[in-house]
Amino acid sequence: MRKIVVISDFQDGWPPVSTVPTKSERLAAWASTFADDLAARPTAEDNVEVKGSYLERMPIACVADGLVDRAEIWSHWLASGPPPTVRESSFLTRRSFHLDGNTPPFSSDDMLAHIEIYGAPDILCVWGLGVDEEILQACRNSFKIYNSIDAPALRVPFATSRHFDLILTGSEEQSREVEACHPGKRTAVLPIGPEFAAPSMFYPIEGAKPYDIIYVAAAQAYKRHDVLFHALAKMPKSVRALCVFGYGDRSDQLRQHAAELQIDVDFVGPPGVSFAEVNRLMNLARMGVVCGVDDGAPAVLTEYMLAGLPVLANAELRCGQQYITPQTGATATSDEFHIAIAQMLSRLTDFSPRDAVLRSWTWPHSIKKLRQLIRAEQSANKEARVN
DSSP states (O other), X not given: OOEEEEEEEEEESSSOOSXXXXXXXXXXXXXXXXXXHHTOOOOTTOOOOOOSSHHHHHHHXXXXXXXXXXXXXXXXXXXXXXXXXXXXXXXXXXXXXXXXXXXXXXXXXXXXXXXXXXXXXXXXXXETTOBOHHHHHHTTTSEEEEEOSSSSSOOSOHHHHTTOSEEEESSHHHHHHXXXXXXXXXXXEOOHHHHTBOTTTSOOOOSOOOEEEEEEOOSSGGGOHHHHHHHHHTSOTTOXXXXXXXXXXXXXXXXXXXXXXXXEEEEEOSSOOOHHHHHHHHTTEEEEEEOOSSOOOOTHHHHHHHTTOOEEEXXXXXXXXXXXXXXXXXXXXXXXXXXXXXXXXXXXXXXXXXXXXXXXXXXXXXXXXXXHHHHHHHHHHHXXXXX
């Protein structure tokens, strides 16, 4: 049965413990669950709906397309006791593995034991801070894909990145950075957030729009909420904004900053809300903004657009500029953000963002590109072995 595994750099199970089970202990534990684990198999009746965050949509799209039969999302576990396994459906399972330390790229005898018992996946995707070389070597026969999910193209050392067959990037600049480090390495501008957009998750809803602007972004410094706030401070007091935080440690400071500037901003979260609620909140606004500079290509770019909102992005955003077209929105420098907001609000009927996303960037388009990239690299490798 063909399987894709996505390894995120998320760590759960706080507080951490100083000791973790040895590989032999984990081998025994995984072996004891082997039969039960294999009992979960997809059926022809399964409705494979592509949904979730950027982390889920890409592997589920691989199942929906028939590229693989099942998907697993792996993360890291810090606490004592057995790491959790959550079987969300017959085709999607989440697993957590004990870390051997918290220094990236991450190592885990637990993960190695699981691979030894169950075998390596057909496709292995590693996002963010990565896993150590030993895990990649254990998956030597897997097709291995990397994406940093951030402004730096590579957040793993050379000893790790050299093992990947394909590196996905968020911009041509990122691709050049990868190719300078790894001449001949296959790259593709295919950021998993905005490219694997799901039209069933974000869509227009008829109704009143009490907010002019919405910004859906973590309450973290690199999201540059200050760009929006300072723009609002230069605009008429009647302009209203909504900020939605999924997580982040700056929500209190941002609320205080907005109050000090005497701008009209409402806040939601943290904690975050459901995707359905995010879509409802987006539909309360007339346009969306992306204010960051040192950011990967944010998934919210195409999520706004699917909800029918044109997007104003920071002209200095390092990844994701390709999604801003005359049909979908505009870019502006931070010192001209207020001018661009006013201009966009005055001509909202000129934009048709959802149509643009449906035409180019939803998951059926992107999974087709991914399939072609995998086949091209596998063919090139096969030809190289023959010669």
